Structure formats: structure tokens, C-alpha cells
Amino acid sequence: MYIGFSEAETFLRNCKDAVIITHRNPDGDCIGAGFAMKDILEQLGIRSRVVCHDDFPKRYEFLTESGADEDFEPQAIISVDVADTKLMGKYQEIYGDRVQLCIDHHVSNKNYAEKTLLRADASAACEVIYDLAEFMGLTITNHCAMCLYTGIATDSGCFKYACTTPRTHEIVARIMRGYDIDFARINRYMFDVKSVGRVKLESRLNEMLETYLDGKLCIIAVTRDMMSELGVSDDELEGFAPLTIQYENAEVGIFIRQRADDYKCSFRSADSVNVSEICETLGGGGHAKAAGCNVSGNLDDIKKQLVEAVEKAL
Amino acid sequence: MYIGFSEAETFLRNCKDAVIITHRNPDGDCIGAGFAMKDILEQLGIRSRVVCHDDFPKRYEFLTESGADEDFEPQAIISVDVADTKLMGKYQEIYGDRVQLCIDHHVSNKNYAEKTLLRADASAACEVIYDLAEFMGLTITNHCAMCLYTGIATDSGCFKYACTTPRTHEIVARIMRGYDIDFARINRYMFDVKSVGRVKLESRLNEMLETYLDGKLCIIAVTRDMMSELGVSDDELEGFAPLTIQYENAEVGIFIRQRADDYKCSFRSADSVNVSEICETLGGGGHAKAAGCNVSGNLDDIKKQLVEAVEKAL
Numbered sequence: 001m002y003i004g005f006s007e008a009e010t011f012l013r014n015c016k017d018a019v020i021i022t023h024r025n026p027d028g029d030c031i032g033a034g035f036a037m038k039d040i041l042e043q044l045g046i047r048s049r050v051v052c053h054d055d056f057p058k059r060y061e062f063l064t065e066s067g068a069d070e071d072f073e074p075q076a077i078i079s080v081d082v083a084d085t086k087l088m089g090k091y092q093e094i095y096g097d098r099v100q101l102c103i104d105h106h107v108s109n110k111n112y113a114e115k116t117l118l119r120a121d122a123s124a125a126c127e128v129i130y131d132l133a134e135f136m137g138l139t140i141t142n143h144c145a146m147c148l149y150t151g152i153a154t155d156s157g158c159f160k161y162a163c164t165t166p167r168t169h170e171i172v173a174r175i176m177r178g179y180d181i182d183f184a185r186i187n188r189y190m191f192d193v194k195s196v197g198r199v200k201l202e203s204r205l206n207e208m209l210e211t212y213l214d215g216k217l218c219i220i221a222v223t224r225d226m227m228s229e230l231g232v233s234d235d236e237l238e239g240f241a242p243l244t245i246q247y248e249n250a251e252v253g254i255f256i257r258q259r260a261d262d263y264k265c266s267f268r269s270a271d272s273v274n275v276s277e278i279c280e281t282l283g284g285g286g287h288a289k290a291a292g293c294n295v296s297g298n299l300d301d302i303k304k305q306l307v308e309a310v311e312k313a314l
Numbered sequence: 315m316y317i318g319f320s321e322a323e324t325f326l327r328n329c330k331d332a333v334i335i336t337h338r339n340p341d342g343d344c345i346g347a348g349f350a351m352k353d354i355l356e357q358l359g360i361r362s363r364v365v366c367h368d369d370f371p372k373r374y375e376f377l378t379e380s381g382a383d384e385d386f387e388p389q390a391i392i393s394v395d396v397a398d399t400k401l402m403g404k405y406q407e408i409y410g411d412r413v414q415l416c417i418d419h420h421v422s423n424k425n426y427a428e429k430t431l432l433r434a435d436a437s438a439a440c441e442v443i444y445d446l447a448e449f450m451g452l453t454i455t456n457h458c459a460m461c462l463y464t465g466i467a468t469d470s471g472c473f474k475y476a477c478t479t480p481r482t483h484e485i486v487a488r489i490m491r492g493y494d495i496d497f498a499r500i501n502r503y504m505f506d507v508k509s510v511g512r513v514k515l516e517s518r519l520n521e522m523l524e525t526y527l528d529g530k531l532c533i534i535a536v537t538r539d540m541m542s543e544l545g546v547s548d549d550e551l552e553g554f555a556p557l558t559i560q561y562e563n564a565e566v567g568i569f570i571r572q573r574a575d576d577y578k579c580s581f582r583s584a585d586s587v588n589v590s591e592i593c594e595t596l597g598g599g600g601h602a603k604a605a606g607c608n609v610s611g612n613l614d615d616i617k618k619q620l621v622e623a624v625e626k627a628l
């Protein structure tokens with residue numbers, strides 16, 4: 001059931017012992033949203049812990065290191081930035097069918113929770129949480145503000161992408177006015193700083209770019225062999241998808257990375273193509289300009305399948 | 315003489331036949347500021363033209379193509395985003411000693427004009443012009459809003475850099491609420507879209523990176539030979555400087571590009587080093603985190619000189 005801020009506030013003020021679920025392959029928004037929510041609950045006197053199928057990448061340590069978690073049997077099950085229980089990984093089986101409150105901004109949200117606070121016009125789940133905290137009249141902590149800034153900045157491509165709204169900028173202006181956030185440093189680590197291995201990988205990926213459909217579709221595919229050859233870890237591969245639409249004629253880009261038993265395909269749209277719709281036909285989903293799906297099989301066959309799906313959409 | 319908004323308004327409302335001077339190697343901010351000012355003057359019934367030592371890069375065509383310029387002998391000499399008359403190129407000799415109004419945001423501004431509206435806390439000259447238009451009670455045109463958005467976005471690294479303030483975000487929120495700006499498309503062309511040659515060049519530059527002072531200084535140098543080999547034009551080399559501080563240990567980065575008779579050195583600071591001060595010792599200037607200077611001589615000697623200057627500052 002979709003709910004508004006008022007019902008979400010009632011739920012949060014009356015819950016206890018909460019687990020906050022983020023999505024697998026965690027990014028700045030789900031990590032920011034998870035730890036911002038933990039801070040807010042703490043302010044309300046409610047203990048909680050943030051869980052994720054995968055380890056949190058090291059560069060988010062400034063958000064995630066907030067003391068050891070207490071051991072308790074959760075009474076409240078909350079998810080943030082999770083559009084589908086499939087994205088919970090191992091937590092799908094444990095909590096997937098009994099999520100009480102989901103806070104999200106994905107238009108593709110499956111409405112799996114008892115109550116869902118969905119703002120599909122928000123650039124980030126963190127934007128929804130900022131608005132919720134403001135609605136509740138809370139004065140958030142500096143750490144919470146830092147979580148929210150990071151989530152909004154990372155999900156909006158530092159305010160570059162079409163999902164950014166005037167409200168996004170207004171929220172960020174308020175966060176910057178009210179709190180001491182070293183946002184330039186955060187952005188540097190989120191967007192600019194790379195390991196030497198990553199820069200080399202990027203250079204090699206750029207050399208490997210494949211174009212299809214008169215250059216309208218660009219594909220970059222990374223295999224496990226390449227990763228181990230270059231000594232680059234899984235979480236260092238986050239953020240490569242935009243490379244695929246950097247070319248002048250590109251309309252759709254797909255960044256493919258091999259995992260243990262399948263290929264994760266991250267789609268980007270340069271302009272008008274809705275890649276979320278394409279991904280839905282392949283069992284995935286997301287936003288109009290950034291979406292994804294996981295496909296199994298032989299890499300060449302997968303590419304053929306992707307090219308056909310994009311050709312139909314163009 | 316430094317002036318406030320009120321005096322700038324008086325000047326603008328009473329001037330006629332204006333020339334608006336931008337700086338050489340024009341970027342999004344001076345182009346945006348120049349054409350925004352032209353729009354504002356037109357609204358006030360004053361004809362003007364924007365001049366620049368160099369051609370405006372093709373990707374700014376959506377801002378610069380605003381009809382043929384009328385031929386008139388300028389009465390009012392205005393400069394925007396020009397910290398020093400040296401940066402005017404050929405227009406220094408013609409107008410350098412009789413600029414009546416300078417609108418700028420560079421702390422290194424040489425105060426060369428009769429009246430200078432300087433806001434060193436603004437992320438961009440376009441931010442100063444927005445505030446001035448608001449002070450004057452003008453309802454700017456959509457084209458003017460687009461110019462201002464582009465200038466602010468490009469000079470702030472899409473709101474990524476430390477020069478971004480809460481006011482920057484507030485202005486952008488208002489521009490986005492009030493006007494129809496395809497900002498995602500603008501940002502895509504300003505930050506993401508590259509020619510295949512540029513991507514290849516970037517990959518080669520990354521491979522060519524030189525590190526000094528335990529990796530705290532990173533230098534990338536592009537010669538004319540490399541440029542012609544790769545078929546990349548001068549204006550496509552804009553925006554490479556941030557590459558030099560993408561490495562984890564980098565504190566200062568210098569992007570060097572060879573020109574007809576000297577080398578243009580663009581400095582970037584990753585964090586606390588003030589590169590404007592370093593550049594001033596070398597005859598240049600700029601901002602604390604982004605500055606530049608032009609040096610003549612042999613490339614190896616120049617590098618030695620730069621390393622020494624940075625070592626002193628560290």
C-alpha cells in the first residue's frame with residue numbers, strides 16, 4: 001500500500017528494534033539512506049542496524065562506521081532504495097515477505113511492502129528521507145546530513161542527470177547551509193579518485209568499446225579474467241556505465257560485468273530512449289535513463305540479445 | 315574601484331552601444347556570462363556584442379548563435395569573468411585600459427576596470443550576473459537562464475567543487491523552477507560527450523601520467539605532435555586538468571598543453587594546497603583549487619621549474 005509522510009512518521013515513531021535493508025551492489029544512495037535512517041531512529045530512541053547482502057565499499061567508510069551493532073531480534077523490517085525484494089540478495093529469504101515499510105524513489109518499485117513511501121520524482125531515496133525528516137520536524141545530525149548529501153549527489157550524478165529537480169537543489173542548499181559537510185572532498189572520492197588499476201582499466205575499456213546500430217548503441221563488457229589481470233575488485237567497477245554513453249552518437253550504452261554465474265548489464269540512456277522499459281523485457285528494471293538486468297549464458301549470445309532489444313526500442 | 319549591485323545597475327541602465335569582453339580560451343562561464351549580459355542589455359534596449367580573442371568552441375553554439383552583430387563603435391566597455399586584461403588577448407590593446415565595468419568572481423582580479431563588481435565567493439561570474447539581474451528586478455529570458463545555468467554548472471564542475479555554495483544551489487533551483495532548461499542535455503554535452511579522438515587521447519594521457527614528490531604531484535603534458543597525431547583540436551583539450559588529480563595520493567595536478575610559442579599550465583588542487591599562490595609566483599593566477607600560468611622554454615626545464623614550485627608549497 002502506498003502511503004504518505006504522515007503514515008510513515010506514525011510507523012517510525014511507534015516501531016522498535018528495526019532492521020534496515022539496503023540493496024545488493026550497494027551504492028551511495030542506499031548506503032546513505034540506510035545510515036541516515038539509522039540516525040533518525042536513534043534520535044527517536046529506537047535501536048536499529050543496517051544490513052546488506054554485500055560488504056559496503058571501503059570509500060563509504062565515513063558513513064558506515066558508526067559503532068558496533070547491538071544484537072537483537074528485529075521487530076520492524078524497513079527497506080530503503082530497494083525496488084524489488086530480489087535486490088536484497090540473501091535477505092530476500094529472511095525478510096522479503098514481511099517488509100513493513102519501504103522508502104524508495106524507483107518508479108519500478110514492486111510495491112512488495114506493507115506500506116511503501118514512494119516518491120518517483122525524487123532523484124534519490126535520500127531526498128525522500130530528507131523530506132520525511134523535515135515533515136517530522138526533526139533536526140537531523142551532521143552525520144545524517146552527510147549521508148543524505150552523499151546519497152543525493154551520487155544518485156543524481158552530482159546533479160548532472162535528468163532526475164535532478166529544483167527540489168534536489170533546494171534540499172542540498174539547506175543541507176549545506178545547516179551542516180558542516182566537506183562536500184568537495186566527498187565528491188572527489190565519489191566521482192574523481194581512482195586507483196591506478198582503475199584508470200588503466202578505464203583506458204582499456206575505452207579501447208574495447210563496441211558500437212552497434214550505427215553507433216547508437218555502445219557496449220563495454222568486462223570479464224572476470226580482465227578484472228583479475230588488472231587487480232581491480234568488484235566494487236571498483238561501480239560507476240563505469242556512464243562511459244558507454246560518452247560518444248557523440250550514442251543513444252543507449254550498456255556496461256556488462258561478469259559475475260560468478262551471470263552477467264550484470266547496466267543500461268544508460270543518453271537522451272530519449274527509456275532503458276527501464278528495455279530492461280523490464282529482460283527481467284530487470286530501474287529508471288528511464290539508468291536501468292539494469294542480469295542475464296545468464298554465453299557473452300556473445302547475450303550481446304546479440306541486447307542489441308535486438310535495443311533495436312526494437314530505438 | 316569595487317562597486318556593489320546598485321552602482322552596477324546604474325551603469326548598465328545608462329550605458330549604450332556596449333562591447334562585452336570575455337577571456338581567451340573561452341569556457342562555459344565567460345561565454346555564458348557574455349551572452350547573458352548581452353540578453354540583459356537587449357532587454358534594457360541597449361545594443362551590444364560579445365567579443366573573444368578565440369573562436370567560441372562549437373559545443374557552445376546553443377548559447378552563442380543569437381543573430382548577426384550590428385556594426386557600431388562601442389561606447390561602453392564591459393568585461394565578464396576576466397581577472398586580468400592579459401587574458402583578453404588581442405582585445406587587451408584595444409580595450410584593456412578603458413574597461414568601465416568588470417563583473418567577475420576571481421579573487422585574483424587585478425582591479426583594472428573603472429568599476430569592478432567582484433563577488434569572490436561566487437562559484438561563477440554567471441552567479442554574480444544572476445544576482446545582479448535579480449537585484450535589478452529583471453525577468454530574464456529563457457536563453458539568458460540557459461547561459462547562466464551553463465556558466466554555473468561548468469565553473470563549479472557540476473556543483474562538485476569547493477567553490478559551490480548553498481547560494482549556488484539556490485540560484486540553480488530558481489533557474490530550474492522558472493525556466494525550461496534541458497540541463498541534463500547541457501551537462502551531457504559539457505561533461506560527458508567526447509569525440510572518439512578525445513577518448514583515445516584521454517586513455518593515452520592516463521598512460522603518460524608522470525608522478526613526482528611521492529605521487530603528491532601528477533603531471534600530464536600534451537604536445538602539438540600528439541594532438542595532430544590524434545586529430546584533436548585545441549578546444550577539445552578543455553577539461554583535461556581534473557584528470558591530473560584523480561589519483562588517490564595526488565595533492566596537486568598540472569595539465570600542460572603546448573601552444574604556438576609557449577606552454578599553458580593548468581593547475582588543480584585536490585584538497586588544501588592553494589595553487590593560485592603557486593601560479594602567481596609563475597606569472598599566472600586563478601582560484602585556490604584551480605589556477606593557471608603560461609610558461610615558455612623547453613618542456614623538461616618547465617617541468618623541473620613546476621616541480622620545485624609545488625615542492626615549496628607542499
